[in-house]
Amino acid sequence: MNENCLQPLVLVVDDDESMRDSICCLLETERIPCRMFASAQEFLEFYLRTQSGCILLDIRMPGMDGMELLENLKEQGIQMPVIIITGHGDVSLAVRAMKQGAFDFIEKPFKAQDLLDRVRVALQSNQESSSSNLRQDGLRNAFEGLTSREMEIMEFVVTGSSSKVISIKLGISTKTVDVHRASIMRKLGVKNIAELVQKRLALLDE
Numbered sequence: 001m002n003e004n005c006l007q008p009l010v011l012v013v014d015d016d017e018s019m020r021d022s023i024c025c026l027l028e029t030e031r032i033p034c035r036m037f038a039s040a041q042e043f044l045e046f047y048l049r050t051q052s053g054c055i056l057l058d059i060r061m062p063g064m065d066g067m068e069l070l071e072n073l074k075e076q077g078i079q080m081p082v083i084i085i086t087g088h089g090d091v092s093l094a095v096r097a098m099k100q101g102a103f104d105f106i107e108k109p110f111k112a113q114d115l116l117d118r119v120r121v122a123l124q125s126n127q128e129s130s131s132s133n134l135r136q137d138g139l140r141n142a143f144e145g146l147t148s149r150e151m152e153i154m155e156f157v158v159t160g161s162s163s164k165v166i167s168i169k170l171g172i173s174t175k176t177v178d179v180h181r182a183s184i185m186r187k188l189g190v191k192n193i194a195e196l197v198q199k200r201l202a203l204l205d206e
Contacts, residue, residue, distance in 0.1 A: 026115065083105065
């Protein structure tokens with residue numbers, strides 16, 4: 001299990017054994033790692049928040065069905081892309097699932113290439129989202145590394161205040177302000193005020 005978490009996986013959740021087998025066989029021929037689950041409960045027992053990839057989820061299953069699992073994942077804040085597998089006549093359910101946060105849906109019977117195309121798009125989306133989250137985590141950690149005085153001065157700096165103005169408002173010397181400004185720029189890895197403003201705005205957009 002630990003080894004699997006190091007690489008993206010397509011997690012196939014479907015109570016139909018023949019469907020699970022055919023999907024995984026198709027994915028493996030394209031060298032796309034997958035894992036099969038016969039129920040939502042079985043999936044939840046395996047899933048780790050550190051896992052990346054995408055989920056292929058049958059919407060109609062005994063016990064906890066696809067919609068209930070999708071809602072469960074949403075409540076837990078899990079953002080792995082979910083592709084709903086729907087049977088004939090279940091398109092309205094699939095549309096409802098999309099409104100609940102599903103990434104895409106595909107109707108049975110489907111063409112192998114259609115499924116592969118959707119899976120690849122979902123995997124790419126997950127990879128981009130993971131990279132973005134890592135950047136945001138790094139940015140947040142950098143800002144948390146600032147002292148309270150540096151945070152105070154930074155807020156003045158990003159609004160365009162000069163060192164002289166800041167020194168007057170805070171009752172400290174201009175030289176002290178400049179020392180803090182240099183420390184802020186170094187800790188945040190920025191070379192100028194424009195980059196500092198961009199990073200500050202990126203943090204506010206979270």
